Amino acid sequence: MKVLIVDDEPLILNGLVKIVGEVAPVGTEVREALNAPEALEIMKIYMPDVTITDINMPEKNGFELIGEARSEGLCERFIILTGYDEFEYVRQALRSDVVDYLLKPLDKEEIAALLERVRDELPAASDSEYSWHAVRILAYMQTNYMNDLSLDHLADRMNLHPNYISSLFKKETGDTFVNYLNSLRIREARRLLKTQGHLTVCTIGQQVGYDTKHYFTKVFKKYTGITPGAYREGEQATEENDEGDGQ
Structure with missing residues (x-):
């Protein structure tokens, strides 16, 4: 399984990469991006199975990233991870049909279970x-x-x-x-x-x-x-x- 993590705070991003790398299913590959434009460029080559993204980022926010990635066929599954527990964000997340909406700090057991679920839903083929x-x-x-x-x-x-x-x-x-x-x-x-x-x-x-x-x-x-x-x-x-x- 291929995971992309997007967050504009380098320290937070490094921490997320470490946590996901520790708890993700065996064989998971993790890559990172500091903003939406960088994420979109990585997606064109990497084609992640799921993207974990922050909402508030410069240039393009998380919802804009989701919309553009889907329109270009770069990624279909998204997990939103944010420090803001606001109703408007939650509502927009539901409209964006994301896998889940998580709050920082990241709970290891929660993300582990979520990534396990995503992996199980991925199509398998010879x-x-x-x-x-x-x-x-x-x-x-x-x-x-x-x-x-x-x-x-x-x-x-x-x-x-x-x-x-x-x-x-x-x-x-x-x-x-x-x-x-x-x-x-x-x-x-x-x-x-x-x-x-x-x-x-x-x-x-x-x-x-x-x-x-x-x-x-x-x-x-x-x-x-x-x-x-x-x-x-x-x-x-x-x-x-x-x-x-x-x-």
Whole structure:
């Protein structure tokens, strides 16, 4: 099991890492981060099974970290650990569907039991089962990338846990679910922009899975460095030059 602990107080963080390392199930790997942005970067490589996070942190708070991590398919299970026993925090934690809400100082027996429960809930699969699931999921995405896909949708479709699918993606592709999906879409968009001159940029964006031209342009530029329109103009200019050279 892989655990990530996030707290902006170095001394507290070191203490949490030590305690969790002592009481976590055998074989548990523990990593740490001092803030949400650092945690998100670690998650992209580490893909933790559960993240233990403080709430009050600079730049992004714990709830913002949870929301962003889930939207990018980086982690599904979260345990909130805070020094504030406030009703509003508890209510927001419930809305965020966290595993549990714990108060500092950390109780060793409490966290030990909680981590044991998390480990027991993790899906177990042999290498052959893992590969079989990977083939199914990747094949499904190849033919349905233009639809409204999400980890939850895939989990329901494949009868698997979203966190399991996140780990599978990282192992099989070296990438996150969101990046893999966007790469599929942008690759097809580039093909259409090059070959379907009668289609508008907006139409092509919709055909590959983006509802609005603005969002399509934003994602396309992120993955290629230029806008869809500029990409199409560049391809047309290249074709004209090739034709000129051939005359």
